[in-house]
Amino acid sequence: MKPLKLDVKSYQELLKQYIVSEDETSLYQAEQFSKMSMQQKISPEEIIDVHIQALKELYPDLPAEIDASLDFLMETMISYGLAYQEFQSLREKQVELQSEISVAASMQQSLLSTTKPNVKGIDIGAISVPANQMNGDYYHFVNDDAGYLGIAIADVIGKGIPAALAMSMIKYSMDSFRETQRNPKTVLENLNRVVERNVDSSMFITMYYGLFNLNTNLLQFSSAGHEPGFYYNASKDEFFDIEGNGLVLGVMNNASYEQYEIQMEKDDIVILLTDGVTECRIGDRFIEREEILEVIKEYIHLPAQEAVESVYKYFEKLQDFHLRDDFTLIFLKKNV
Amino acid sequence: MNLDIKIEEEKDLTYEVFLAGEIDAYTAPKLKDALMPLAEKDNASITVDLNRVNYMDSTGLGVFISILKATKEHNSDLKLVSLQDRVKRLFEITGLDSIILIDSTVQGGN
Incomplete structure (x- = not known):
């Protein structure tokens, strides 16, 4: 030829x-x-x-x-x-957009990066895995000199790029709050107003904010419609749901939030998660909340970081497992 | 999975919407397109029957929030009925059951 x-x-x-x-x-x-x-x-x-x-x-x-x-x-x-x-x-434009999105995703990562603090007496583990390129889940630790540790975990609803942008907004407004405004109820009420003013009507954010007093071991927290976490009480050797009612952020301008407390003792554990964990599916079947707790129990004795990673790996390895939503899991183990 | 939407006009400005299937990121835009024109009518009354919705994720909640906001602006009513437990739990956790009218006397099956 x-x-x-x-x-x-x-x-x-x-x-x-x-x-x-x-x-x-x-x-x-x-x-x-x-x-x-x-x-x-x-x-x-x-x-x-x-x-x-x-x-x-x-x-x-x-x-x-x-x-x-x-x-x-x-x-x-x-x-x-x-x-x-x-x-x-269009095909050329799509290639262009793809590369812009990867640049944006890595920018988001550095904008939202949070350092897991080394706090005496608490072993912290955190993992966040996006279902798509950009993560709509977010966690943030604020460790100040006054002996407080702030813990935020949030999930932006409305996926993709707008959600990711809203996350950055949350982070920067949180950083701008004065120390007198750091109790969980006030943090959520302030953030709610910021979100309500600035996001599209079909977008909202669920968020849990906790403030741990390192001197008294008192954990105060509020929840804005966030998936309840678990609390392990070591003296009773029992797991409890961390309840906490509150409307999601961004829906009603004047929403107010309840504040709750847990007095943490040695070997107590607080487990925080997003609904990406509870919305996992294996094939056509949902993973029930009880099953998730069973898996958590299996790995909870490990050092906190190793434990959260093991839980994720457990789900990842299941056959037919697919991540429909971003997956975020945090363990706070009181070890003194 | 898909979402099936059936709209019945009971009488003038009174609508009953029957949903069947899953409400997620893929079907949510379709749901919004179907409900929004009803919500934007003045003094309308919309009842959404979720008896045959076996899965809804947070994108679905987003649709109902924007529909709720639209009904408020147009002096209309939105009511959700016959929610399955899994779906109902979602409205409870997010506190949305405090601002969206949910009729729990009509419980969804399974």
Whole structure:
């Protein structure tokens, strides 16, 4: 086989060869010809044009009707050509967008990065796995000099890029609150107003905010519609749901929040999560909250970071497991 | 999975909407498109029957929040009935049952 060239002459030869022999080889070459044409951005009507020219040279006495029908075909093809051109340019734009999204995703990561603090007496483990490129879950630790540890875990509803942008808004408004405003109830009430003013009506945020007093071991917290976590009481050797009622952020301007307390003792554990954990599915089946707790119990004796990673790995390894939503899990183990 | 939406106009401006299937990121836009024109009518009354909705995620909640906001602006009513337990729990956790009227006397099965 000769190498293909994209000109009338080569096409004419190919066509002639096929008309005479009807062999597979020339059909295959026709396929190659069209692939090369696509690469060279040659439009369908240009190929028809080449076909007409080649045909007329091969058969100069073409009946007038066939001749006219070819012109007709040519006109019909023009809109296909336009659609194809549009497709090409959309494809290029899509590649461009993809790369912009990856840049944005890595920017989000550095904007929202939080350092897991080294706090005496508490072993902290945290994992957050996005279901898509950008994570709509968020956790943040605030460790100040006055002996307090702030813990925030949030889930933006409304997926993708707008959700990710809303996260950055939350983080920066949280950082801007003065120390007198750091009790959980006030934090959520302030954030609620920020979110309500600034996000689209179908978007909202669930959030848990806890403030742990390192001197008294008192954990105060409030919840804005966030998936309840678990509290392990070591003296009773029992797990409890961390209740806490409150409306999600961003729905009602004047929402107010209850504040709750847990007095933490040695070996007590607080487990925080997002609904990506409870919305996991295996095939068609949901993973029940009780099952999640069973898995957590299995790994909870490990150091906190190893424990959260083991829980995620356990789910990841299940057959037919797919992450529908971002998955975030935090363990706070009181070890003194 | 898909979401099936059936709208019945009981009488003038009184609508009953029957949903069947799953409400998630894929079906939520379709639900919003179907409900929004009703919510934007003045003095309308909309009842959404969720008896046959076996799964809803937080995107679904987002749709109901924006529908609720639209009904408030147009002096209309929104009511959700026959919620399955899993779906009902979602409204309870998020505190949305305190601002959206949910009729729990009509409990959903299974």
